[in-house]
Amino acid sequence: MLNYLLTETLPNGVLRIQLHRPEALNALNTALLGELADTLDAAATDDAVRAVVISGDSRAFAAGADIREMADLDMVGVMSDPRPQRWSRIAAFPKPIVAAVNGFALGGGCELVMHADIVIAGRDARFGQPEIKLGIIPGAGGTQRLIRAVGKSLATQMVLTGEPISAERACDAGLVSELTEPELTLERALQVADQIAKQAPLAVQQAKDVLLRSQETHLAAGLSYERKAFTMLAATEDRNEGIRAFIEKRRPEYKGR
Numbered sequence: 048m049l050n051y052l053l054t055e056t057l058p059n060g061v062l063r064i065q066l067h068r069p070e071a072l073n074a075l076n077t078a079l080l081g082e083l084a085d086t087l088d089a090a091a092t093d094d095a096v097r098a099v100v101i102s103g104d105s106r107a108f109a110a111g112a113d114i115r116e117m118a119d120l121d122m123v124g125v126m127s128d129p130r131p132q133r134w135s136r137i138a139a140f141p142k143p144i145v146a147a148v149n150g151f152a153l154g155g156g157c158e159l160v161m162h163a164d165i166v167i168a169g170r171d172a173r174f175g176q177p178e179i180k181l182g183i184i185p186g187a188g189g190t191q192r193l194i195r196a197v198g199k200s201l202a203t204q205m206v207l208t209g210e211p212i213s214a215e216r217a218c219d220a221g222l223v224s225e226l227t228e229p230e231l232t233l234e235r236a237l238q239v240a241d242q243i244a245k246q247a248p249l250a251v252q253q254a255k256d257v258l259l260r261s262q263e264t265h266l267a268a269g270l271s272y273e274r275k276a277f278t279m280l281a282a283t284e285d286r287n288e289g290i291r292a293f294i295e296k297r298r299p300e301y302k303g304r
């Protein structure tokens with residue numbers, strides 16, 4: 048049973064996940080993070096799911112890790128915390144994730160945004176890594192992914208001052224791909240996910256994998272990795288279907304094979 052998430056798989060293959068802990072601005076307590084990792088693990092092997100949209104509500108995407116929960120942990124507690132393993136499972140999810148962000152995306156909330164492959168944000172969204180104000184630093188990728196997303200100077204300013212940036216700034220810097228009016232954020236994210244869900248699933252997963260690989264490797268290795276994935280896709284039925292459908296001027300019918 049899910050206590051902190053609302054989920055629904057739509058007929059078009061889009062799994063909608065809404066973070067639902069409004070009393071704490073969707074703060075990501077360990078139980079919520081576990082539910083998210085479990086839901087994504089199940090979706091990874093469910094052929095009915097082709098893309099995922101994660102949203103919060105109009106006030107907050109998520110305002111960070113749960114500070115009250117963190118207060119009870121000493122160093123040994125942090126060392127044996129199950130959270131890093133849950134984050135790793137979220138990071139390993141092979142299908143595309145679109146984040147629909149309104150309101151606060153702070154700390155772990157901003158880190159969750161950076162686990163998404165595409166970020167659609169309402170003009171009211173605020174992105175930040177305020178951990179420094181608590182005497183700590185980001186612990187779920189907020190230094191490493193942020194610097195890759197927005198560059199050294201802005202990432203360092205955000206992490207060292209803890210001050211959030213606007214949605215517009217986040218879009219200019221590359222953390223966000225599209226801005227919307229706040230009431231249209233989810234709708235637009237669902238549209239983008241729908242477009243992806245219509246593509247050949249194996250090609251989509253390979254593209255995600257290769258794109259993410261670019262952040263961990265140098266160009267020559269990345270190009271070689273891309274070429275191998277490209278070559279492997281030549282063995283899929285969907286590749287033949289996609290090309291045949293183009294030539295026959297019809298819509299392709301992909302089967303994920």
Ligand code: CAA
Nearest residue numbers: 070071072074110111112113114153154155177185186187
């Ligand atoms: N953890 C636990 N509870 C939180 C929370 C959090 N991260 N953020 C908000 N809440 C709770 C508040 O305690 C409050 O609960 P009560 O009504 O029971 O007091 C409720 O949510 C509403 O919050 P506010 O009254 O504070 O709302 P506001 O509009 O005045 O302020 C805010 C909004 C600026 C986001 C403010 O809530 C805030 O600063 N939150 C903390 C943000 C933060 O520091 N996040 C980083 C957490 S550390 C982290 O994430 C570590 C990591 O990377 C691994």
